[in-house]
Amino acid sequence: MKPPTLLIVDDDDTLAEMLELMLRGAGYEVRRATSGEEALQQILQDSSRRADL
Amino acid sequence: MLICDVLLPGIDGYTLCKRVRQHPLTKTLPILMLTAQGDISAKIAGFEAGANDYLAKPFEPQELVYRVKNLLTRITSDAPATPLPRGKIITVFGAKGGVGKTTIAVSLALALRLRTRRRVIIVDADLTFGDVAVHLNIAPTRSIVDVVRTSDEIEREMINQVLLAHPSGLQALLAPPRPEESELVNADHMIRILDLLAISADYVVVDCQTSYDDRTLSIFDRTDHVLLVITPEIGPLKNTSMFLSLAGQLGINQRAISIVLNRSNSGVGIGINEIERVLRRKVNFHVMSGGQPVVTAVNRGTPLILEQPKHPFVQQMLYIADQLIKQLETAQVTQPTPPTG
Numbered sequence: 001m002k003p004p005t006l007l008i009v010d011d012d013d014t015l016a017e018m019l020e021l022m023l024r025g026a027g028y029e030v031r032r033a034t035s036g037e038e039a040l041q042q043i044l045q046d047s048s049r050r051a052d053l
Numbered sequence: 054m055l056i057c058d059v060l061l062p063g064i065d066g067y068t069l070c071k072r073v074r075q076h077p078l079t080k081t082l083p084i085l086m087l088t089a090q091g092d093i094s095a096k097i098a099g100f101e102a103g104a105n106d107y108l109a110k111p112f113e114p115q116e117l118v119y120r121v122k123n124l125l126t127r128i129t130s131d132a133p134a135t136p137l138p139r140g141k142i143i144t145v146f147g148a149k150g151g152v153g154k155t156t157i158a159v160s161l162a163l164a165l166r167l168r169t170r171r172r173v174i175i176v177d178a179d180l181t182f183g184d185v186a187v188h189l190n191i192a193p194t195r196s197i198v199d200v201v202r203t204s205d206e207i208e209r210e211m212i213n214q215v216l217l218a219h220p221s222g223l224q225a226l227l228a229p230p231r232p233e234e235s236e237l238v239n240a241d242h243m244i245r246i247l248d249l250l251a252i253s254a255d256y257v258v259v260d261c262q263t264s265y266d267d268r269t270l271s272i273f274d275r276t277d278h279v280l281l282v283i284t285p286e287i288g289p290l291k292n293t294s295m296f297l298s299l300a301g302q303l304g305i306n307q308r309a310i311s312i313v314l315n316r317s318n319s320g321v322g323i324g325i326n327e328i329e330r331v332l333r334r335k336v337n338f339h340v341m342s343g344g345q346p347v348v349t350a351v352n353r354g355t356p357l358i359l360e361q362p363k364h365p366f367v368q369q370m371l372y373i374a375d376q377l378i379k380q381l382e383t384a385q386v387t388q389p390t391p392p393t394g
Contacts, residue, residue, distance in 0.1 A: 004125055009057035009069065010087065019056070022114040023121065036064035039057065040072055043079050 005029045005046070009039040054083040054125060056117075059095055070102035083128045085120060087112075140172075140251045141381045144259040144276040148292035152284045153315045155179070156347060157340070157370070158260035159188040161280065163358045164367075164374035166223045171255035174216065176226045178243070178272055179262040180235035183228025190354025191217050191225055198229040201242045209249045221359060226250070240271040247275040265299070273303060277381060279310045280373075283336075285322025294332055311337040313373065318342055338376075340369045 006023055010016040011034045020030045033039040055073065059066040066086055073079045086099040086107040099107050106124050108117060145161065147154035162175040177183035177197075186193040195215040200207055216224040226246070229235050250257045261272055273279070281296065283289045293312070300310060314328065317339040329335055343350075343357060343366035350357040358367045 004054060006121065007055050009055065009061060009066070011058070011060075011062055018114060019117060022118055026118045026122070028121070034062070036057075036061050036066070036069035036072075039055065039069055043055065043073060043082065044076065 003027050003029050005031065007031050007033060007039060007042060009033045009036065011035065054085070054121065054128075056085045056087065056121070058087045059089070059099065067098055067102040070099065070104050074103035081128075083124050085117075085124060138252070140254045140256055141277045142247060142251055142257045142259060142275055143278045143280060143377060143381075144261050144272055145280045145282060146261045146296070147263050147282045147289070148296045149289040150263050152282045152289050153340075154263070154282045155184060155188060155260050156343075156351060157280065157282050157313060157315065158258055159185060159356055160358050160367070160370040161374055161377075162223055162256075162258040163221055163356055164370045165256045165258065165378070166221055167358070168371065168374050168378065169255065170222070172224070172253065173222075173256045173258065174224045174226060174250055174254045176247070176250065176257060176259045177228040178259050178268070180228050180238055180268070181232045181262065183260065183262075185225055185260055186217075186227050187354065188351055188356065189219050189223070189225060191219060191227070193217075193227050193230050196227040196229050197242075197246065198234045198237055200246065201238050207242065207245045207249065209253065212246060212249050213253065224254075238268065240267040243268050243271045244275060247272065251275070270303065273300075273305060276305075277309065278377060279305065280313055280377075281310055282313045282315050283328070284316050285314065285319065285324075285328060287323065290323065290328060290331055297332060297334070307334070311373075311377075313338045313340055315340045316342040338369070338373050340373075341365050 006028050008016050008019050008030060016032050020032060023030045031042065033042055057066045057069055061069070070084055070086070073082055073084065084104045086104040088095040088099060088107055088109055092109070096107050105128065106120055108120055143161070145154055145158035159175065162173055166173040175185055177185035195217060197215070199215045200211050203211055212226070216226055218224055229237070247257065259272055259276070261269060279300070281293060283293045297310070312332065312334070314325070314336045317325070318341045325336060343364070346361065346364060347357055347366055350360065357364055358370060361367060
């Protein structure tokens, strides 16, 4: 089974990058978005393909 | 899963949350919100927007990892593969007043509670002159009107707060204390309340008003089984016959209706054969008049079923409860999926 995918939405790059590293280290697949609009777009694209994001 | 900050360029975190919740494909996506430290209103707004958890900045990165882990386990184990289990709604209806509808509804609710020890709720939907409170001797401190008055959106928790407990373990949602307040409850309220009660309880017994307004119809819409109470007299019989043909038009399955002939031993009334001929169907249950002990029990507010388990009236009510439990277990009822409140 694939690890769950996490999407981090934060415009603070330093924080987001740190979180991404931590969560990758914990075994999750991580992606990032810097705005709500971008996040929505990613979520919808992903949801139509797979269920766990 | 989504981890989002509240403050974002363009749409903010709350709006993002709401949009995600609105979309059928993403409405169950777990969401963790990041908020500013100690900002309680931001936390509440986050939950209202649909977030599952929040974390105040600054936080220990390790805490975030644990929150994510917990949230994912919680959500995936919560996520029901099948719809939420739904309790059964039994509506007690009398096509004419004075047939002993409330006595039977209260006794049935108590019988179900005694037999199953599960969660049973009685709803006094005789909104104008309901007297379930009197039968159970419960002080009517809260009622259905408190639910509909509080806000437009009825939540499960609000209903739980107005339920009153009876020593037997039965819970009651009472009718408004003042007749004029009954108008505040509309058909949509009724539907929402019954849906929420059905996911909280194993059995919901509704003492339904004797009228055909849209609130009554919405109750029938949500009902799994109707207990139709009649007495061997011409008035109730005529009205019951009319109700049965209306039930057909409403799409209520005839098998989901049981006819209870109350006071079947009163001796002055119409014979059973005559009743079945007029109604063109069988009477399912006979209840002998409980006589004086039943009246006394109502006046004292101690239902007979709790005091005299051997009394014939009580035995008959327990029998009805047993039959309904059996029938509802096996019935393949097709009900609309209730909202998950």
